[in-house]
Amino acid sequence: MNKSKEQLLNKRYKAEQRFRLYGLSAIFMALLFLTIFIFKIFSTGYSAFQKTWLIVPVTFDAELMMLEQNPSNEDLQDADYYDIALKSMADLDPNANEDQENELKRMVSYFFEKEIKNELLNNPGLIGKTKEVYLTASDDLDQVFKGNYPRDLPEDQRRVSDYQLKIFDQLVAKGKVESKFNISFFTYADSREPELAGIASSFMGSIFSILVCLMIAFPVAVLAAIYLEEFAPKNRLTDFIEVNINNLAAVPSIVFGLLGLGVLLAIFHLPRSTPLVGGITLSLMTLPTIIIAARASLKAVPPSIREAALAMGASRMQTTMHHTVPLSMPGTLSGTIIGLAQALGETAPLILIGMVAFVNTIPGSPMDPAASLPVQIYIWAESAERGFVEKVSACIMVLLGFLIIMNLFAQIIRHKFEKKWS
Amino acid sequence: MNLILFTFIVLLGFTSYYFGRKKAYTIQSSNKRLTALPQFYGYYLAIWCAIPAFIIFSLWAIFEPTIVKLLVLSDYSNQGYLDDELNLIYEKTKSLSRGQFTGEITPFIEASAEKYLSLRSIAQSSKAVIVLSIIIASVAYAYKRISSNSRTREPVEKFLNAVLFTASLAAILTTVGIVFSLIFQTIDFFKVIPLFDFVFGTHWYPAKAFVRDSSEALDPSMYSDTFGAVPIFAGTFFIAFIAMCVAIPIGLMSGIYLAEYASSKVRQYAKPLIEILAGIPTVVYGFFAALTVGPFLKELGTSMGLEVSAESALAAGGVMGIMIIPFISSLSDDVITSVPQSLRDGSYAMGATKSETIKRVIFPAALPGIVGSILLGVSRAIGETMIVVMASGLAANLTLNPLESTSTITAQIVVILIGDQAFGDPKTQAAFALGMSLFLVTLCLNIVALRVVKKYREKYE
Numbered sequence: 001m002n003k004s005k006e007q008l009l010n011k012r013y014k015a016e017q018r019f020r021l022y023g024l025s026a027i028f029m030a031l032l033f034l035t036i037f038i039f040k041i042f043s044t045g046y047s048a049f050q051k052t053w054l055i056v057p058v059t060f061d062a063e064l065m066m067l068e069q070n071p072s073n074e075d076l077q078d079a080d081y082y083d084i085a086l087k088s089m090a091d092l093d094p095n096a097n098e099d100q101e102n103e104l105k106r107m108v109s110y111f112f113e114k115e116i117k118n119e120l121l122n123n124p125g126l127i128g129k130t131k132e133v134y135l136t137a138s139d140d141l142d143q144v145f146k147g148n149y150p151r152d153l154p155e156d157q158r159r160v161s162d163y164q165l166k167i168f169d170q171l172v173a174k175g176k177v178e179s180k181f182n183i184s185f186f187t188y189a190d191s192r193e194p195e196l197a198g199i200a201s202s203f204m205g206s207i208f209s210i211l212v213c214l215m216i217a218f219p220v221a222v223l224a225a226i227y228l229e230e231f232a233p234k235n236r237l238t239d240f241i242e243v244n245i246n247n248l249a250a251v252p253s254i255v256f257g258l259l260g261l262g263v264l265l266a267i268f269h270l271p272r273s274t275p276l277v278g279g280i281t282l283s284l285m286t287l288p289t290i291i292i293a294a295r296a297s298l299k300a301v302p303p304s305i306r307e308a309a310l311a312m313g314a315s316r317m318q319t320t321m322h323h324t325v326p327l328s329m330p331g332t333l334s335g336t337i338i339g340l341a342q343a344l345g346e347t348a349p350l351i352l353i354g355m356v357a358f359v360n361t362i363p364g365s366p367m368d369p370a371a372s373l374p375v376q377i378y379i380w381a382e383s384a385e386r387g388f389v390e391k392v393s394a395c396i397m398v399l400l401g402f403l404i405i406m407n408l409f410a411q412i413i414r415h416k417f418e419k420k421w422s
Numbered sequence: 423m424n425l426i427l428f429t430f431i432v433l434l435g436f437t438s439y440y441f442g443r444k445k446a447y448t449i450q451s452s453n454k455r456l457t458a459l460p461q462f463y464g465y466y467l468a469i470w471c472a473i474p475a476f477i478i479f480s481l482w483a484i485f486e487p488t489i490v491k492l493l494v495l496s497d498y499s500n501q502g503y504l505d506d507e508l509n510l511i512y513e514k515t516k517s518l519s520r521g522q523f524t525g526e527i528t529p530f531i532e533a534s535a536e537k538y539l540s541l542r543s544i545a546q547s548s549k550a551v552i553v554l555s556i557i558i559a560s561v562a563y564a565y566k567r568i569s570s571n572s573r574t575r576e577p578v579e580k581f582l583n584a585v586l587f588t589a590s591l592a593a594i595l596t597t598v599g600i601v602f603s604l605i606f607q608t609i610d611f612f613k614v615i616p617l618f619d620f621v622f623g624t625h626w627y628p629a630k631a632f633v634r635d636s637s638e639a640l641d642p643s644m645y646s647d648t649f650g651a652v653p654i655f656a657g658t659f660f661i662a663f664i665a666m667c668v669a670i671p672i673g674l675m676s677g678i679y680l681a682e683y684a685s686s687k688v689r690q691y692a693k694p695l696i697e698i699l700a701g702i703p704t705v706v707y708g709f710f711a712a713l714t715v716g717p718f719l720k721e722l723g724t725s726m727g728l729e730v731s732a733e734s735a736l737a738a739g740g741v742m743g744i745m746i747i748p749f750i751s752s753l754s755d756d757v758i759t760s761v762p763q764s765l766r767d768g769s770y771a772m773g774a775t776k777s778e779t780i781k782r783v784i785f786p787a788a789l790p791g792i793v794g795s796i797l798l799g800v801s802r803a804i805g806e807t808m809i810v811v812m813a814s815g816l817a818a819n820l821t822l823n824p825l826e827s828t829s830t831i832t833a834q835i836v837v838i839l840i841g842d843q844a845f846g847d848p849k850t851q852a853a854f855a856l857g858m859s860l861f862l863v864t865l866c867l868n869i870v871a872l873r874v875v876k877k878y879r880e881k882y883e
Contacts, residue, residue, distance in 0.1 A: 012775055019777035023679025026672045030696050030751070033744045040714055041706070223589030231583060232590070244593040250798065250868040251861065252805020254832050255600055257839075258857040262603025266845055284596045291593070317579040345703025348807035348832070352839050374705040374808075381709045381812060389713065396706050403701060 041400075045393025051182035051195070052137040052145040054108055054171060058088040058116055059130040067127065076121055085113045088133075092167055103164050109136040109195045136184075137177070139194035139387030141168055145177060149386065159386075185394065189360045190371065190379070194387025197380070199395055201362045205275050205355065205370030206344060212279020212366055213343050217286045218336055222325075224287075225294035225332070230320045249288035256285045257349030265353060273354040273369035281349045286339040293335020297328040302421045330417035334410035341406040345399065347374040373399045427550050431557065435471045438561045442467035442568065449570045458575035466574040469581050470564040471557050478553050486549075490541045494534050604861060607845070607854030614848050615649045620855065623650015626818035626829075628838055628849045649852050651859070653818040657828035661739040661810060662803035664824060668743025669799055673750030674792065680751065681758035682780055693752070700748035708812030711741035716813055723825060731815065736824040738814035742806055746799045753798065757791030757878065758784060790878040797871035801864045807832040831860045 062071075064087065065079040089108065090101045105112075112135045119133045120126055140160045143149040145168075155162050171177050188198030232238040260281035264270045270277045301324050309319040350356075355375050363370040371379065377395050380388040439461075446460035456463075494515060495508050503511070511531065518527065518535040519542075568574060612620070627648050676696060680689055716737040723730030730736075761784050769779040785792075815827025816837050829837075838853040 012778070016775045016777045019780070020679075020683055023675045023683055026675030027679055027684075027692055027696070029672050030676055030699065030744075030747050031692070033747075034695065034699055037702070037710060040710065044713075220589045220592050223586050224592055227583075227586035227590040231586060238590075241590055241593055244597050246872055247865060247868050248593060248596055250801060250864065250872075251600070252801075252807070252832065252864055254805065254807045254835055255604075255857055255861050255864075258835070258854060259596075259600050259603045261839065262607065262854065263599050266603075284599070287592060287596065315575065315579060317582055321582075341701070345701075345705070347703065347705040348811075348836065351836055356840060374703050377703075377705050377709060378808065378812070381705075381712065392709055392713075396709065399703065400706070403703070407701065 041393050041396050044390055045397050047146045047148065048185060048390040048394035049182050050146070050179045051184065052142040053134040053178050053180060054137050054141075055132050055176040055178060056088050056092065056108075056135050057130050058084060058119070058133045060084060060120055060126045060128060061087075062127050065127075071124075071127070073121075073124075076124060079117075079120075081113045081117045081120075085116050088116070092171070100163055103161055104167065107138055107141055107164055107168065109138055109193060111136055111196055132176075134178070134180075136195050139385060142195055143386055143390075144168065145172070145179065146390075148390065185391070189362050190358065190376065191360060192358075194383075194385050194391055197388070197391060199373065199376060199398060201359050202371040202373050202376035202395075203398075204363050205278070205359075205375075206372040208275035208363065208366040208370065209278040209282055209350070209372055210340055210344055212276055213282040213286060214336070214340060216280060217283035217290055217339070220283075221287050221290035221336075222294050222332060225291045225298060226320060226325060228291070229295045229298040230324065231316070245288045245291055249292065253285060253346055254348040254352065256281055257352030259284065260349060260353040271367060271369075273357045273359075274367055275355075275363065275370050275372070276366040277353050278350050278355050278372065279366065281353060282343040282346060285346065285349065286343045289339035289342065290332070290336050293339070294328065294332040297331025297335070297418075298324060300331065300421065301327045327419060330413050330419075334414040334418075337406050337410040337413070341403050341410075344372075344406070345374055345403060347372075347378055350375050351378065373402075424546075427553065431471070431475050431553065434554075434557055434561070435468045438467035438471045438565075439464035441561075441565060442574075445565065445568060454570040457571060457573055462574040462578050463568055465578045466568065467561055467564055469578060470560050474556050474560050475553055478549070478556060482545075482549050486545050490538065490545065493541055494538050497534060497537070600861065604854050604858040607851045608858045610846070611848060611851035611855045614851075620649055620651050622652060624652045624820055625650045626653045626834070628834070628852055649848070651856070653820040654829060654831055654834055654856065655859075656820055656822075657735070657814075657818060658804055658830040658832075660822065660824075660828060661735050661742065661814060661830055662800055664735060664739025665742035665746055665803040665806075666796070666800060668740050669746035669750055669803075670796060672743075673747045673799070674754055676747070677751040677754035678758060678780060681755045682776065682784070693755070696751055697748045699744060700752075702745070704745065704806060704808040705812070707741050707745050708808040708810075711737050711809055711813035715741055719825075728825060730825045731827045733813060733815040733827040734825050735814055735828045738810050739824070741813065742803055742809050745806070745809070746802055749799050749802060750795050753795030753875075754788070754792050757788045757795065757875075760791075760879070761787050788878075790874050790881075794871045794873075794875035794878065797867050797874070801867040801871065804830075804867070805832065805860060805864050807836060811836045831856045835860075 061084055062069075064083045065081060067075060067079050071079070086101075086105060089104045089112070090096060092104055093100065096104060115135055116133055119131070123131075137145065140149065140158075141164070144151065144160060144165070149158075149160070151158075151165065160168075168177070184196065185198050186203075187200050188196055189201035190199075191197040228238065228241065232241075260277055264277050264280060265272055270280075305323050305327065306319050309323045310316070314322065350372055355369075355371050356379060357369055357371070358379075359369050359371055361368070373395060377392055377399065380392045380395065441464075443460045443464035446456055446463035450456055450460065491512055495512060498508060498511060511534070514531050515534045515538050518531055519539050625648065676692075680693055684692065712733075716732050716734065719734055719737050720730045720732045765783050765787055766779055769783045774782065810830045810833040814833060815829055816833060817827065818829040818834070819826055821828060835853045835856050838849055844850060
């Protein structure tokens, strides 16, 4: 009898242990996913911050460039650089036949002409001389140099030919291939060529969208929250508004994209693909988030503050505007930043309003077509080129970096400036 | 031009504020009592500046385009053009005047573009003149009116209250906008495709509708077997089901552990770490699912002799489940912590172990709240877009095999609407009809879930 009781107790304790273990392993699983996730992104993405350059001797032959004696700056601008660019690539292998010369040309990006031109514009004294110039390597060679490209594939399944690899290896042996920090990733707009693609246009697109979103959503949401929390009479209308806000917060984001498409583009004829439309769409999405946060922080201001102000003869509006709202601002602001961080990561509604269009210029205002960082991730992720894989991961790293900064900022505001009432 | 006018009006507003306050001070200095603080006199005048400006600007925005259009097209009115043709001419005129016109420029259109531009500039300058004169008149009138015994605080506060109220209508306006943008396209869609075919048809192949020449008349029989949404709905719920199979056990167990077992230190670090999963943009999950999880599952399946699609429902659903974990864990954590301590104490006093207390007392007590959080999670899963667009297939297969690819409502909306759309095309309308069904389904789920959670909260408060 006693023994079976003990057995039962043991069984119950074991069940207790097991249950605890389940809980622990659930948390462990969730954190494991997070770790794998971040590890994967970083391990594929970090190499995109390096860019491979070929160091090629270029002879600035005045005759080939169609330059007269003592050329002015304008002449240098208009000169023909294509021939010397081609020649300098062909000179890498003096015995190359015509096909091989073509292959040599494809070892660098199609910006090589521009890069040579910039070299001369920076140093006009080079005419007639030979200088080694840094040329952006093609994305495939870039990947080869970073070790991301399977060299042992049969030649017909590779985008780099054996010949190109041979010349490339010779250059590597001579120390004429260099890897430097990839500045152009941050300063170039999108491109079809991975080695020339950058996030500048999508970054500006994101900034403009978020600014538009902030300028619309923040004032409207704060005013709405003040009304609902401080002034609204309890009636059907305000109940309805409240139900609406709670539901809007849970409506799928793509529905807001349909709203942007069906109303902003089709009825108001706002320009397609622009951060303006994107920002308005995102502001409708973040509105409920900010309203809920602002109401919560207004609610957290103790009634004694209001009562004191009213007792001193302030009107209700004065009480609210001078005392309650300033005291609630830290909470409201941190809620706003969190809402904006959500908006910054949003993709689907922006795709629907056309921000996936290929944009190779950097937008200067919210009225110019642009992509945004998450949309750029989507565009690159759908591209077939191997070089884009690391670009996507790098873009994700930039985006996550921004989200982390924004969330930290929200935390700091909350902890530093929010008054604790007790 | 508008910007200059706008800054000018803002400046005028500040000046009238300044004058109002100054008048209040002069009244005060003549030893009369004011009925409000001096700045209210200033605000009062500024409002008298803002309201007329706002009214005129909005009237102008509404009427100017129509009037300009009427005037420009009056040249064509006797030439027997149809309305559609006139609209086309007007669009051409506008794009020509912006310098964006591509195509053959006829002298007619060039003339009307010139007329359009001159009308626009007349409109602009007359707007500036009218706005400024009316504002100055109204501010001057109000300036004369205010005196020592006029009330200024009450109107100012009433105005502010009205502004606050208008702002709170934005939420209703957004909902109305959503319904409005969806409903017309949806109705048009169901005029061509019978509702019955949409809800019960089993073939979804919208690309077929696209091949059609746009000049052909709409023939409903052409679309039979094109817009049957059953595979889409099935795929949506199937992927959501897979996601919940991942999210519910992990989310619920970690919620329980955090609420009942974890020390405050573990809780302090683990909770925000898990919530990071909710902050990661969905496009990043999509990339992860497409690049890592999909190929991994395919390789795993091949090594076990199974045929796994690289875009399997399992990959999309599984990654989506990871995304939903934090929603369920933090919501169920909340509901479990709000179960009153007395229930736990009672159970412990009867000799129950912790896990028995959780399973037999706390879980049943918190069940409504947990169900609510799960429903919210399901609504997330159904509305999630980027993961399915990137990781699951785009062809709508009617299948229950998680290793094959399926498609969802959201993925189909994106596939149809990416790039240029022609409104009035049944394919585009189909996307809106799908959006409508998505909106309705998630709306129902949300309402039920929020009700359940709210009821539950009231029970223990």
